Amino acid sequence: MNNIQKLVLDNYDLSDDKLINVLSIACNKNIDFADIFLQYINSESWTLEDGIVKNGSSFIDSGVGIRSVSGDKSGFAYTNDFEYKSLISAAEMSRRIVNLGDDKIIKLGKAKKIKKLYESISPIDTEKDDNKVKFLKDIDTYIRKKDSRVDQVTVNLSASFDSMMVLNTDGVCASDERPLVRFNVMVILKQGDRRERGSSGGGGRFSYEDIIETDFGYKFADEAIRQAEINLTSIESKAGSMTVVLGPGWPGVLLHEAIGHGLEGDFNRKKTSAFSDLIGQKVASDQCTIIDDGTISKRRGSLSIDDEGHETNRNMLIEKGILKGYMQDKLNAKLMNVKQTGNGRRESYASLPMPRMTNTFMLPGDFDSQEIIESVQNGIYAVNFSGGQVDITNGQFVFTASEAYKIINGKIEQPIKGMTLIGNGPEVLKKVSMVGNDLKLDDGVGTCGKDGQSVPVGVGQPTLKIDEITVGGTQV
Secondary structure (H helix, E strand, O other): OOHHHHHHHOOOOOOHHHHHHHHHHHOEOOOOEEEEEEEEEEEEEEEEEOOEEEEEEEEEEEEEEEEEEEOOEEEEEEEOOOOHHHHHHHHHHHHHHHOOOOEOOOOOOOOOOOOOOOOOOOHHHOOOHHHHHHHHHHHHHHHHHHOOOEEEEEEEEEEEEEEEEEEEOOOOEEEEEEEEEEEEEEEEEEEOOEEEEEEEEEEEOOOOHHHHOOOHHHHHHHHHHHHHHHHHOOEEOOOEEEEEEEOOOOOHHHHHHHHHHHHEHHHHHOOOOOOOOOOOOEOOOOOOOEEEEOOOOOOOOOOOEOOOOOEOOEEEEEEOOEEOOOEOOHHHHHHHOOOOOOOEEOOOOOOOOEEOOOEEEEOOOOEOHHHHHHOOOEEEEEEEEEEEEEOOOOOEEEEEEEEEEEEEOOEEEEEEEOOEEEEEHHHHHHOEEEEEOOOEEOOOOOEEEEOOEEEEOEEEEOOEEEEEEEEEOOOO
16 A cells, blocks of 8 residues: 555545546536646655764655646646645636636546556665664765865765655546655865865665665765865866767766757747757757656656656657657647657646656767777867756757866876856757767766756766867866
8 A cells, every 4th residue: 555545545535536526626628637646755864064964854745736727728726735625625726727617527547557667665764764874974984084185075865755646537547656865975175275076976766775785875985085086186177169078977967958958848839949840850960869768767767657647658859860759748748749758747746747857868879988089189078067057949058067187189188177068959969970889877866957846867878079069168
């Protein structure tokens, strides 16, 4: 028995007949469809700074969101109260926003069987609190013993267990229980008057045991020290137009922001994306094949079903440079007369669903990574990024590298800092000339923001070469 059934439906006596009545009120004859989204989520976070537990928080959030859709208009209301009368009030409000009229006769669909991509076990309950704190302290001690230059250490461990159920007037009745854990570590090294930081982390849809009982955290601690050490020897970056090689894994965040958002259905239905009306056309180098895949077991961005009860898919977005399709939720798929792709996502019961990415990445090519580096006479090798921003309407982006190096005569040389990449997503795709055979997905820390909503996502790519892109720098 899942948490929604035990803590919500049974506890508040929400029978099938009552849920059917709520849906009927939310959907009259002039409304296309309506849905109910029920959620019960338990979360916690532990933070250790310089050997001291500075934060240990735990909270529960739960509620119901009810949506009524007519054409391209959505009425939406939510409540934290699961009492039947509160659901009735929310349904009435949702319907009034878009239309008034007589109720439809609604039938509740049978519970949908889904292929689970992760275990339905709360990670919060798999370890005692004392073990969580001890783990954080052990990581802190490990880092300080490993390098005498350590000036500051911050370690974070967090988890959530999200139970959801969605029902709609098309007969969908589906539920899911979603574990999510994340570990992060930040290290500052001091050498003389210079202080530099390094950070790393990972996570996914599994339990605390996979972090605390393994070398998981120590691997990322080593990586944070390595990054800080590299930054201590870095020099200021020059600006200009040059060849850039992106490393495998996390640099896929550039694809996510500069290209991925532009391939979401709502932007293309409204024709505000740089990729609008380009299905079947060449939008990238023939080296580029990009997919969005929400079906990868235990990945941070994966979902057994999306937040509209539709199973996630492996969706081809760009194949050998040709735009094949967009990511769709139910509403935008209906309005664009295409199939849902399992990308309907929402931050919580208090948010409307919209098309969002899951795990978005470029497929591997034919080149060895060393071969790609050796093909560059004068350029930059960017391994990690700390953040960026993009304008969906025209694809313009700016990204800041947290780890990058000069490439001189086909060899990786001096590390550099203060480097940014400035360009246009669709144009950059056309300048990809070599794609490596070393596809890597990120370690499981990605969070995507859109219209004020944040959801966990995954990114990835192999090593790839961009022949020309604008590089911003700080060297005078």
